[in-house]
Amino acid sequence: MLEQRIQQHFIDSADLKYQSAQALSKPIAAAVQAMLACVTSGGKVLACGNGGSAADAQHFAAEFVGRFERERPELGAIALTTDTSIITAIANDYDFNVIFSRQVRALGAPGDVLLAISTSGNSANVLAAIEAAHAREMVVVGLTGRNGGKMAQLLRDTDVHICVPHERTARIQEVHLLTLHCICDAVDAQLLGEQEPTP
Numbered sequence: 001m002l003e004q005r006i007q008q009h010f011i012d013s014a015d016l017k018y019q020s021a022q023a024l025s026k027p028i029a030a031a032v033q034a035m036l037a038c039v040t041s042g043g044k045v046l047a048c049g050n051g052g053s054a055a056d057a058q059h060f061a062a063e064f065v066g067r068f069e070r071e072r073p074e075l076g077a078i079a080l081t082t083d084t085s086i087i088t089a090i091a092n093d094y095d096f097n098v099i100f101s102r103q104v105r106a107l108g109a110p111g112d113v114l115l116a117i118s119t120s121g122n123s124a125n126v127l128a129a130i131e132a133a134h135a136r137e138m139v140v141v142g143l144t145g146r147n148g149g150k151m152a153q154l155l156r157d158t159d160v161h162i163c164v165p166h167e168r169t170a171r172i173q174e175v176h177l178l179t180l181h182c183i184c185d186a187v188d189a190q191l192l193g194e195q196e197p198t199p
C-alpha cells in the first residue's frame, strides 16, 4: 500500500514531465535567450520565490555563479531569499509583501532579468517584485503552474511565462527544477558549444 503510493508519485511526476516537454520547450527556449542576452551584456538575474520556490531560486543562482556541469566563466545571479537581515528588516519595518520588491529596486538595472517563481502565480511578494522589475526596465521570466494565477495577468509580451500544466504544488515544483536545469544546460551550450557534458 505504502510502496504503491510512493510509486504513484514517480509515475505522476514522470507523466507530467513528458507532457511538459511538449508544452514548455518553446517558453523555456525564450527564457534561455532572455538570460543569455542579459548575462552577455553584463547583466544579472535576480531570483525570488517562497518556500520550495525560494530553494529553487537559490539552487539556480548557485549554478549561475558557480557552475552547472561544465567549466565556464561566472554568470551573474542573486537569490533575493538569502539575506535574513534584509528580509527581516523589510518585513518588520514595512511588510512581508515587499521583501523582494525593495531588493529589486535596490539592485535591479535595465537589462537585468527577474526570475519570479510561484506555483500558484499568486504570492503577493513575488507579484510586487514583478512590478518593481518592470519599473526598472527588466525582463521577467515567470515560472508558475495551474492557470498562472495573477502572475499571468501581470506579465508583459516582452516577458516569458513558463506555466506548468498541473494543479499540485509538489508536481509543479518538480518541473520547475527540471526547467531551471534545462536553462543552465542551454545557456552553457550557447556559450560553449553543444558538446556533451562530462558526468
Ligand SMILES: O=C(CO)[C@@H](O)[C@H](O)[C@H](O)[C@H](O)COP(=O)(O)O
Pocket (backbone or CB within 6 Å): 050, 051, 052, 053, 117, 118, 119, 120, 121, 122, 123, 126, 169, 170, 173
Ligand atoms: O514546497 C512547498 C510545497 O511543496 C511549500 O513550501 C511552498 O513552496 C509554499 O507553501 C509556498 O509559500 C507556496 O507559494 P507559491 O508557490 O504559491 O508562490
Ligand SMILES: [Zn+2]
Pocket (backbone or CB within 6 Å): 052, 170, 173
Ligand atoms: Zn516542497
